[in-house]
Amino acid sequence: MATTVLAPGATRTYRRSALYEWLTTTDHKKIGILYLTNSFLFFLLAGLLALVIRSELAVPGLQFVNSSTYNQLFTMHGTTMIFLVLMPFLAGLGNYAVPLQIGAADMAFPRINALSFWMLPLGGILMFSGFFFGGAAAEGWTSYSPLAQAKYSGSGTDLWIVALLLIGTSSILGSINFLATIFKLRAPGMTLLRMPVFVWTVMVTSLLILLATPVFTSGVFMLYIDRNFGGAFFDPASGGNPILWQNLFWFFGHPEVYILILPAMGVISEVVPVFSRKPIFGYKAFIFATLLIGGLGFSVWAHHMFTTGAVYLPFFSLTTSLIGVPTGIKFFNWIATMWRGKISFATPMLFAVGFLSTFLVGGLDGAILASPPVDFALHDTYWIVAHIHFVFFGGTMFGVFAAAYYWFPKMFGARLDEGLGKIHFVLMLIGTWVTFFPMHLLGLEGMPRRIADYSPAAGWTDLNTVETIGSFIIAISVLPFMWNVFVTLRGPRDAGDDPWDGYTLEWATTSPPPPYNFDHLPPIRSERPLFDLKYGHGARRALPSASVATTQEGAS
Amino acid sequence: MQLSPRVRSVVTVAGLAGAVLLLGGCSALYPPNAASSQGADIRTLYSIFMVPMIAIFVLVEGLIVWSVLRYRRRKGDDELPVQTHGNNLLEITWTVLPTLLVLVLFFVSWQTLNKVDAEPANPAVTVDVTGFQWQWTFAYPQYNLSYTGIGDQGPVLVLPVDEVIHVRLHSNDVIHSFYVPDFLFKRDVIPGQVNNFDLNLKDAGVTYTGQCAQLCGMGHYQMRFTVQTMTPANFQAWVQAEQAKAKATPAPAAGGQAGPTLQLSASSTTSFDETSLSAPAGQPFTVQLTNKTAGAPHNFSIKDASGKVLFTGLPLAQPGQTVSYSVPALPAGTYTFFCSVHPTNMTGTLTVK
Numbered sequence: 001m002a003t004t005v006l007a008p009g010a011t012r013t014y015r016r017s018a019l020y021e022w023l024t025t026t027d028h029k030k031i032g033i034l035y036l037t038n039s040f041l042f043f044l045l046a047g048l049l050a051l052v053i054r055s056e057l058a059v060p061g062l063q064f065v066n067s068s069t070y071n072q073l074f075t076m077h078g079t080t081m082i083f084l085v086l087m088p089f090l091a092g093l094g095n096y097a098v099p100l101q102i103g104a105a106d107m108a109f110p111r112i113n114a115l116s117f118w119m120l121p122l123g124g125i126l127m128f129s130g131f132f133f134g135g136a137a138a139e140g141w142t143s144y145s146p147l148a149q150a151k152y153s154g155s156g157t158d159l160w161i162v163a164l165l166l167i168g169t170s171s172i173l174g175s176i177n178f179l180a181t182i183f184k185l186r187a188p189g190m191t192l193l194r195m196p197v198f199v200w201t202v203m204v205t206s207l208l209i210l211l212a213t214p215v216f217t218s219g220v221f222m223l224y225i226d227r228n229f230g231g232a233f234f235d236p237a238s239g240g241n242p243i244l245w246q247n248l249f250w251f252f253g254h255p256e257v258y259i260l261i262l263p264a265m266g267v268i269s270e271v272v273p274v275f276s277r278k279p280i281f282g283y284k285a286f287i288f289a290t291l292l293i294g295g296l297g298f299s300v301w302a303h304h305m306f307t308t309g310a311v312y313l314p315f316f317s318l319t320t321s322l323i324g325v326p327t328g329i330k331f332f333n334w335i336a337t338m339w340r341g342k343i344s345f346a347t348p349m350l351f352a353v354g355f356l357s358t359f360l361v362g363g364l365d366g367a368i369l370a371s372p373p374v375d376f377a378l379h380d381t382y383w384i385v386a387h388i389h390f391v392f393f394g395g396t397m398f399g400v401f402a403a404a405y406y407w408f409p410k411m412f413g414a415r416l417d418e419g420l421g422k423i424h425f426v427l428m429l430i431g432t433w434v435t436f437f438p439m440h441l442l443g444l445e446g447m448p449r450r451i452a453d454y455s456p457a458a459g460w461t462d463l464n465t466v467e468t469i470g471s472f473i474i475a476i477s478v479l480p481f482m483w484n485v486f487v488t489l490r491g492p493r494d495a496g497d498d499p500w501d502g503y504t505l506e507w508a509t510t511s512p513p514p515p516y517n518f519d520h521l522p523p524i525r526s527e528r529p530l531f532d533l534k535y536g537h538g539a540r541r542a543l544p545s546a547s548v549a550t551t552q553e554g555a556s
Numbered sequence: 557m558q559l560s561p562r563v564r565s566v567v568t569v570a571g572l573a574g575a576v577l578l579l580g581g582c583s584a585l586y587p588p589n590a591a592s593s594q595g596a597d598i599r600t601l602y603s604i605f606m607v608p609m610i611a612i613f614v615l616v617e618g619l620i621v622w623s624v625l626r627y628r629r630r631k632g633d634d635e636l637p638v639q640t641h642g643n644n645l646l647e648i649t650w651t652v653l654p655t656l657l658v659l660v661l662f663f664v665s666w667q668t669l670n671k672v673d674a675e676p677a678n679p680a681v682t683v684d685v686t687g688f689q690w691q692w693t694f695a696y697p698q699y700n701l702s703y704t705g706i707g708d709q710g711p712v713l714v715l716p717v718d719e720v721i722h723v724r725l726h727s728n729d730v731i732h733s734f735y736v737p738d739f740l741f742k743r744d745v746i747p748g749q750v751n752n753f754d755l756n757l758k759d760a761g762v763t764y765t766g767q768c769a770q771l772c773g774m775g776h777y778q779m780r781f782t783v784q785t786m787t788p789a790n791f792q793a794w795v796q797a798e799q800a801k802a803k804a805t806p807a808p809a810a811g812g813q814a815g816p817t818l819q820l821s822a823s824s825t826t827s828f829d830e831t832s833l834s835a836p837a838g839q840p841f842t843v844q845l846t847n848k849t850a851g852a853p854h855n856f857s858i859k860d861a862s863g864k865v866l867f868t869g870l871p872l873a874q875p876g877q878t879v880s881y882s883v884p885a886l887p888a889g890t891y892t893f894f895c896s897v898h899p900t901n902m903t904g905t906l907t908v909k
Contacts (some may be wrong), residue, residue: 056892067900140771146747147730151691152773157645236748237850242731243746277629282642285651307753308744314666321658325651327622332650336620342629342637356620364613368605369657371665373598373672377740380733380769414700432622433688446737451777457766535636 023275026110027515028099031117033094033411036404038121041087042492045128046080049073051475054435058468063536070158070452071138074142076128078141079160082260084124086392088428090263091116091174091401094202097407098178100506101196103187103524105516108180112173119170127163130156131280140450142253143223145234145245150227154301168217175206175213182206187505189524193287196504196527198424200287201266204294208262211298216252219245229488244309257296260392261359262290264399265330268352271402272334274500275349276341276503282333283527289326289333306375313372320370327363331356347421351402354429358394362387364503365440380450383443389436393474401428401481406500413511420484427477434470438463503528566850572721587740591764591785593756594672595740597828602667608657627817672741675754679722682712687725687732687745687768688852690775701793701802704853706896710781713766716791717757725751728875729825733770736783739791742769758786774826774901793817809814815841817880820856822895822902823848831904843881847873856881856896858906859872861890 016024025031053073056064082339095113100105130136137160138146148157182203186195187417195203223245226229232238234245271279280286299319302311334356343349367386369375378384401424409415447460454460498507508530509518522533586603590596627637652704691705694713705711714730716723723732735742743751745768768779784792814837820843821829829848835841843856853872859865869881886908895902 036681066774071771071774071776130837138774144771147771147773152730217594242748271571276627277637279639279641281640282647285642285647300807307742308746310746311750313669317665317669318662320604321662322655324658328654329647329651332646333615335616335623336640336643336646338620338627340637340640341627341636342633343624343627344629345624353624357617360613360616362811364609368602368609368659371601371605371661371668373665373668374602374605376742377595377598377602378670379742380735441584444585446588446735448735450771451767453777456781 011017020044022524025052025113028095028107028113029031029513031113032092032096033422034117035095039089041091042080042084042124046077046085047475049077051471054468054471055078057464058418059465060454067452068138072136072400074450075137076141082141084120086260087171089118093403094263096177097203097506098181098199099144099197100513100517101504102182102190103518103521104181104185105503107177108185109177113177116170116174119166123163123166130159141544142249145242148268149235150225158227161220164220165217171209171213175209178202178206187521187524194524194527197269197286198266200290201262204290205259205262206261208294208297212252212255215248219248243308250304254301255297259477262395264396267399267403268334268355271352271406273350274502275346276338276343278337278341279528281336285329286333289329292326293323303370306372307379317370317372324367347418347425348402348406349447351405354425355395355402358390358398358432362390362395365390366385378443380448381443382439382447385449386439386443394432409495410511412489412507413489413495414491415495415499416484416488420480423482427473431435431470431473431477435467435474438466495501504530505529578835579852588738590740591738591757597668597671598740601665604664604872605661635798640717641752641795662859676720679754680719681716682723684726685734686728688728689773690779694782699799705781707899708778710830713781713783714794715757715783715785716788717760717785719788721755723753730772732768732772736764736766738764756766757785760785778900815839817842819842819844821846821848822854825849825852826896826901833893833904833905834907837908838887840886841883843883844878845873846878847875849875855897857894857896859892
């Protein structure tokens with residue numbers, strides 16, 4: 001039985017300090033919260049870097065930083081957002097929610113779980129320490145060779161490599177842990193096809209991490225050898241091949257994009273049904289689409305290299321075109337879930353709808369890049385910057401905030417304030433569109449990405465100024481969220497076990513859950529065990545609404 | 557419909573605002589008119605893609621807005637909605653139709669790709685473009701002409717219209733990318749690999765700006781150049797005039813100039829090895845510049861405090877070369893010496909006393 005009746009921890013007679021407890025914990029819920037807190041701190045840091053970048057670009061001329069610092073800023077912004085914010089945010093959500101949602105007591109390897117987490121702040125500190133040792137890495141998060149070779153870049157790049165080796169190892173360990181947990185620790189009755197969609201997305205994501213990240217860590221290790229021991233893997237001056245780096249990097253880098261979006265899609269697939277009071281529309285199609293994205297995700301990497309002249313274009317163009325289809329399926333499933341539902345707009349649902357309306361743009365403006373000739377025009381321009389931010393900010397970050405508002409009552413027993421949440425949502429949605437939509441237009445006008453300055457004659461000034469204003473709106477939008485968390489944690493913990501009328505097992509235990517999570521579990525006969533418990537298992541097949549109402553009254 | 561008048565007016569206003577935005581933003585949603593026939597093909601392809609993209613955008617955003625407004629949970633409504641789990645026909649439809657759509661778009665795009673990447677056998681003009689940190693060299697091997705960029709604006713690439721131009725891309729150091737927004741085209745410039753493309757330009761007497769599109773270090777943002785088009789006849793005249801000018805330019809005078817000789821060297825594109833020099837006032841002197849950088853040329857130039865350039869050292873010192881520049885007499889004072897190829901970052905102080 002995966003249900004644990006007694007918490008062994010409760011029998012301890014000695015007390016530990018709270019700090020010691022947090023530093024040494026192996027409880028998946030505490031580690032999850034550590035992940036989320038750490039990611040949020042790095043989110044603030046990366047956001048500050050972004051504000052400096054946007055301030056510098058607001059008008060022509062170098063006002064605040066020189067070009068060499070500018071290159072460090074966007075390199076650290078990108079690397080931090082991807083490896084220290086988005087990935088660990090999602091890993092943190094997975095850590096917190098997956099064992100609860102499958103009715104497990106903890107992750108399969110609790111100590112490895114703690115190790116995976118603690119590598120992250122260490123890696124982050126190492127990477128940022130470059131600023132104090134002659135400059136951080138400055139080659140972009142893609143770190144193309146030969147620019148990343150020792151003769152063109154400083155020791156910040158070595159720190160970047162070592163940090164990414166740590167973070168990569170952390171991800172690999174984490175993914176093995178998730179897979180073992182999901183395959184071995186599911187509660188009785190929780191078959192694969194009864195798992196919540198979020199668990200499915202974490203599972204597929206973990207497979208992607210397990211297959212892709214070792215290629216990346218090998219790549220950065222080879223780069224380290226190139227830089228420090230005269231290896232010749234990627235430097236053509238000594239017989240190496242710079243395209244090899246790009247192939248290795250993107251073989252990881254593209255699945256990474258799906259690693260960063262799939263769990264966010266999973267969150268949306270939890271939030272939209274609960275707040276529409278309907279099951280997810282087309283559960284199996286949704287799972288199939290997730291698997292298809294994961295599979296196809298490994299055959300599209302070279303679409304990042306269409307302009308290198310070293311790629312067989314039609315193949316990667318075809319696979320990239322096809323990967324739009326499963327994403328489309330998901331969109332229609334989400335909308336059909338809301339269709340004829342009874343939707344309430346608490347903050348998690350607002351962020352979910354924000355995700356749908358914003359991520360859509362990131363899907364469409366990326367789909368057009370599957371065409372190599374169009375990519376010849378738009379590659380490495382601000383169109384790409386618009387695309388990546390509509391996907392990762394309009395998509396993943398909105399998903400992360402939806403999850404934060406959704407699971408906060410479970411984590412801390414108190415609901416975040418709805419009024420502050422709505423202010424946060426509205427400002428962030430406006431800021432996102434104002435900042436990132438004009439980037440498409442700049443890309444069409446030919447503004448390359450990663451330039452510290454542009455000529456006043458280029459005609460790019462107005463749009464850049466607008467984007468800078470938008471970026472400050474985003475920054476301001478985070479303040480009500482932080483205030484909300486602060487105030488709520490000082491207030492009463494009165495959210496109750498199931499504040500949203502949820503469907504999945506995490507809402508069947510107390511808020512916050514005790515160590516080892518469950519005293520007993522409801523029977524699991526569908527992907528919505530708690531819904532079945534509250535409304536009756538029969539309700540999953542379109543009961544006439546009158547009888548549903550009776551059932552509900554009986555339950556409450 | 558069960559919509560309240562308030563909701564209906566919101567829908568109407570949102571719909572109108574959306575339509576106005578789309579129409580108003582329409583020209584901004586398209587790239588500039590292309591200067592080359594290849595770019596025109598790409599622009600047409602982009603326009604084809606935009607039709608389903610805008611349609612899907614309007615459809616999906618419309619469905620989201622509709623669901624949000626229409627299916628709100630009313631206060632006090634505790635009844636469960638009908639628990640729909642799926643609909644096979646719908647799901648098959650929205651799987652098959654998008655698949656067909658992307659396959660069609662893929663084939664259309666493949667046709668354009670073949671046109672854009674076509675390389676006719678006998679180009680009229682071949683240009684060797686060499687990128688290095690952080691300038692370009694444009695060479696015409698058949699005319700024995702070569703231009704390396706100096707200053708902020710980089711070199712000028714003069715090209716004829718109505719003829720096939722063959723461009724070969726070389727890099728001396730890191731990866732760059734040759735990008736002219738008005739061509740709607742870029743191609744990476746990669747060390748150890750020569751990339752090619754062909755170009756047919758349409759309008760003579762036009763100037764286009766271009767710049768490097770692949771991050772290549774601290775000077776990436778100012779790795780600019782200009783393309784200037786001419787009629788074929790004017791282009792031939794320009795070639796002959798340039799060839800005559802090249803012959804008329806005397807070879808650099810041999811060393812042994814009057815005055816002291818200062819030694820200067822450059823091992824990278826970020827700075828000179830020496831950042832301060834001093835020379836006697838009122839007396840010519842010689843600067844011997846040794847270029848130890850693998851990929852890029854350098855030179856020695858002087859400007860005064862106001863930024864006025866007093867001396868530009870030519871020819872450039874190519875990698876591995878040592879070149880002596882005879883500098884005329886300067887009054888006492890403090891000057892800035894710099895490399896014209898890397899004017900922003902390769903600077904030093906010249907004290908004349």
